[in-house]
Amino acid sequence: MRVHQFHPVLAPGDAMSNHVFALRKRIRHWGFESFAYAVETKPGVADVRTYRRMFRDVRPDDLVIVHFSMGSEVIDQILKIPARRVLVYHNITPPEFFGGINPHAAAFARLGLRQLARIAPAFELAIGVSEFNRRALEEAGYTRTARVPILIDWDHFAVPPSEVVLARWKGLRTVLLFVGRISPNKRQDDLVRMLAYYRRCIDPEAHLVLVGAYRDQPQYHARVVALIERLGLGGAVAFAGGVDDPALLAYYRAASCFVSLSEHEGFGVPLLEAMRFRLPVVAYDAAAVGETVDSAAVLLRERDLAEAAETCAMVTERSDLREQLVAAGERRVQDFDPEKVAQRTREVLGL
Amino acid sequence: MSSDRIDLDALMAEVRERIREKREKGIYSPDVDALLRVPLPGGRRIFSDDLQDPLASLAEALDEEVEYDPRSRKPIVGPLITYARKAVISLVRWWMGAILERQERINRLLAAAYDYEGQMAPRFGARLERLEREWKERREREVAANLHSVYFQARFGGDEPVIRKQSEAFVDLFAGRKRVLDLGSGRGIFLQLLKDKGIGGYGVDLDPRMVAQCREKGLEAHEVDALTHLRQIEAGSVDGLYARHLAEHIPPGELIEILRACRRALAPGAPLVFVTPNPATLTVGAHTFWLDPQHLRPIPPELFKFYLEVEGFTEVEIRTFEPTEKRLREDVPEGPIRDNVKLLNKTLFGDRDYAVIGCAPAK
Numbered sequence: 001m002r003v004h005q006f007h008p009v010l011a012p013g014d015a016m017s018n019h020v021f022a023l024r025k026r027i028r029h030w031g032f033e034s035f036a037y038a039v040e041t042k043p044g045v046a047d048v049r050t051y052r053r054m055f056r057d058v059r060p061d062d063l064v065i066v067h068f069s070m071g072s073e074v075i076d077q078i079l080k081i082p083a084r085r086v087l088v089y090h091n092i093t094p095p096e097f098f099g100g101i102n103p104h105a106a107a108f109a110r111l112g113l114r115q116l117a118r119i120a121p122a123f124e125l126a127i128g129v130s131e132f133n134r135r136a137l138e139e140a141g142y143t144r145t146a147r148v149p150i151l152i153d154w155d156h157f158a159v160p161p162s163e164v165v166l167a168r169w170k171g172l173r174t175v176l177l178f179v180g181r182i183s184p185n186k187r188q189d190d191l192v193r194m195l196a197y198y199r200r201c202i203d204p205e206a207h208l209v210l211v212g213a214y215r216d217q218p219q220y221h222a223r224v225v226a227l228i229e230r231l232g233l234g235g236a237v238a239f240a241g242g243v244d245d246p247a248l249l250a251y252y253r254a255a256s257c258f259v260s261l262s263e264h265e266g267f268g269v270p271l272l273e274a275m276r277f278r279l280p281v282v283a284y285d286a287a288a289v290g291e292t293v294d295s296a297a298v299l300l301r302e303r304d305l306a307e308a309a310e311t312c313a314m315v316t317e318r319s320d321l322r323e324q325l326v327a328a329g330e331r332r333v334q335d336f337d338p339e340k341v342a343q344r345t346r347e348v349l350g351l
Numbered sequence: 352m353s354s355d356r357i358d359l360d361a362l363m364a365e366v367r368e369r370i371r372e373k374r375e376k377g378i379y380s381p382d383v384d385a386l387l388r389v390p391l392p393g394g395r396r397i398f399s400d401d402l403q404d405p406l407a408s409l410a411e412a413l414d415e416e417v418e419y420d421p422r423s424r425k426p427i428v429g430p431l432i433t434y435a436r437k438a439v440i441s442l443v444r445w446w447m448g449a450i451l452e453r454q455e456r457i458n459r460l461l462a463a464a465y466d467y468e469g470q471m472a473p474r475f476g477a478r479l480e481r482l483e484r485e486w487k488e489r490r491e492r493e494v495a496a497n498l499h500s501v502y503f504q505a506r507f508g509g510d511e512p513v514i515r516k517q518s519e520a521f522v523d524l525f526a527g528r529k530r531v532l533d534l535g536s537g538r539g540i541f542l543q544l545l546k547d548k549g550i551g552g553y554g555v556d557l558d559p560r561m562v563a564q565c566r567e568k569g570l571e572a573h574e575v576d577a578l579t580h581l582r583q584i585e586a587g588s589v590d591g592l593y594a595r596h597l598a599e600h601i602p603p604g605e606l607i608e609i610l611r612a613c614r615r616a617l618a619p620g621a622p623l624v625f626v627t628p629n630p631a632t633l634t635v636g637a638h639t640f641w642l643d644p645q646h647l648r649p650i651p652p653e654l655f656k657f658y659l660e661v662e663g664f665t666e667v668e669i670r671t672f673e674p675t676e677k678r679l680r681e682d683v684p685e686g687p688i689r690d691n692v693k694l695l696n697k698t699l700f701g702d703r704d705y706a707v708i709g710c711a712p713a714k
Contacts, residue, residue, distance in 0.1 A: 096398035097399070099395065099398055100396075101395070184397050187397070189391050193387050193389065196383070196386040196387065196389075197379075200379075200383045200386070201378050201379050201383060219393075222393065223393045223394065224391070226391075226392040226393055227389065227391055230389055231386055263399050295356055295357065298359065298362060299359065301363075305387050306379065306387065307363070307367065307370065310366045310369050310370055311362070311363075314365070314369075321362075
């Protein structure tokens with residue numbers, strides 16, 4: 001038996017793709033042949049086969065793991081290949097977030113939600129990476145579901161942090177950090193507004209660093225840039241773009257606080273990464289954020305930007321609170337220990 | 352805060368207090384507020400923001416025109432794509448028209464269900480407003496908030512020397528303490544007594560004039576209500592608590608909340624004293640208690656003692672004081688009549704106030 005994984009797009013630095021590769025590494029380690037397939041492979045990713053190879057490679061007793069986070073034109077073809085099939089659901093951003101901003105993304109999200117419900121009968125099991133996702137699967141009509149968290153491969157970060165990034169940011173008093181694609185559901189626009197409060201009412205020297213690719217949402221990115229101009233925050237907000245592991249590690253090391261105002265996350269890997277690298281986390285409680293951080297972050301229940309800013313300030317200033325959060329964060333990361341998650345994945349997949 | 356769970360409520364209370372202070376000092380000014388509300392330039396709001404004000408956004412959405420430009424700008428194949436799109440549009444225009452018509456119908460029905468101005472049907476708004484006003488009035492009438500308190504204080508308010516004398520009896524309970532909290536500190540009589548004995552203390556009171564009076568005397572006082580303050584301060588941060596004539600002004604449920612908050616705020620073993628009128632004396636329970644329209648309900652000593660015990664305070668005791676001056680003459684010969692007179696004196700003209708005293712449990 002062999003194990004094949006499919007997702008329409010595989011890209012470097014993307015949490016979903018990292019999950020595919022981490023899982024492949026484990027499955028190979030367990031002694032199975034395992035391959036990853038995609039329609040589109042972005043530069044910087046190696047050892048991925050084109051999805052057309054699946055029609056030759058997959059044998060009836062093989063296991064096909066379909067990762068689902070967006071609509072795809074080829075999914076129906078792939079489901080015609082006889083094999084055992086398991087779906088892993090990473091969630092689809094509700095199309096409403098893209099309305100009036102990115103009609104293309106909205107159309108794909110809508111297509112994805114329709115497909116998700118339609119293809120339910122083709123799978124023997126559907127896995128949600130969070131309870132939030134598992135419930136969404138049930139609502140979409142999946143009968144056999146399970147929750148297995150994302151498998152995080154911490155080995156990636158066994159690199160020295162980027163000196164360039166550290167030199168630029170380390171030692172500044174307030175560096176607020178958010179890591180995630182620039183996208184309307186992640187609400188980088190509210191982070192910018194929050195920074196306006198922060199600089200006026202707390203620390204006039206505060207900076208906001210937004211790590212994450214912005215090519216997928218050029219319209220939203222342009223509008224956030226316009227907002228920064230309008231609020232007079234040019235120079236205080238840095239778009240780092242998609243970065244490599246040493247740079248990401250350096251951002252986690254240099255920042256004073258990780259803050260998320262995202263309104264939709266299927267899991268939220270950067271929340272755990274921040275905890276792993278001893279950064280206190282302040283996050284708005286939406287979608288799967290609450291269950292991912294559990295009690296190891298300051299969860300904001302109200303959507304109030306002044307409160308968010310003051311909370312970040314307290315976490316930054318008060319060393320006792322900070323230490324308490326860092327310790328709780330490190331314990332929380334242990335709950336997602338790759339060994340445990342891998343074991344659970346193996347049980348659920350019946351390997 | 353315990354070591355492994357962060358007390359989010361306490362943290363957020365502190366955050367809100369910081370924001371309130373910044374608003375008061377003018378740091379968090381209206382123009383900062385305006386910055387927080389600057390819309391995302393260049394087009395429509397993000398949908399979750401629309402959901403914050405759905406009615407206004409609905410009105411906007413109903414007016415929105417959908418535009419589609421079928422022209423393609425691609426080189427060479429562009430005109431062909433444009434032609435194909437136009438052809439498709441002309442083929443499906445009847446179907447599109449039917450969908451549009453249905454949508455238009457839905458829009459009209461929805462718009463009729465709500466007011467066009469982006470307000471919920473006005474009668475709901477008016478009704479809600481009336482209910483809110485009446486509820487507020489009811490609360491105010493219950494405690495005669497419309498009575499001018501200056502006149503009232505002059506007519507029925509306690510005499511300062513009398514209050515001082517009463518309070519003196521309790522100061523020694525706090526000997527050696529560093530931070531005693533006086534809930535409802537009023538003119539600061541008890542705070543002054545503490546200060547005279549070298550005991551650290553501060554007060555909270557809802558009345559800004561009272562707080563100002565305390566500050567003039569060089570006493571520490573804050574304008575905040577008891578429960579909010581108790582929840583804001585750090586656990587175990589006060590080592591004594593005194594509240595004179597507070598309990599009879601609040602509903603029983605709130606009193607219990609206050610006791611719970613006291614237990615959190617008090618250091619282990621710290622004393623707590625509540626003074627309130629003694630309704631076991633009938634002339635108090637049936638008459639003088641009600642001289643203050645802000646008194647909600649009398650609390651029998653046994654009940655107050657029970658509250659403290661249930662909420663985990665230790666060494667709880669009742670101490671009555673302030674005997675009534677008026678008494679029936681007891682100088683009759685020894686016998687049943689004298690016993691009866693004594694009993695009547697106790698029931699009718701007993702002590703007017705009592706204190707319930709307890710200690711926060713030791714860790």
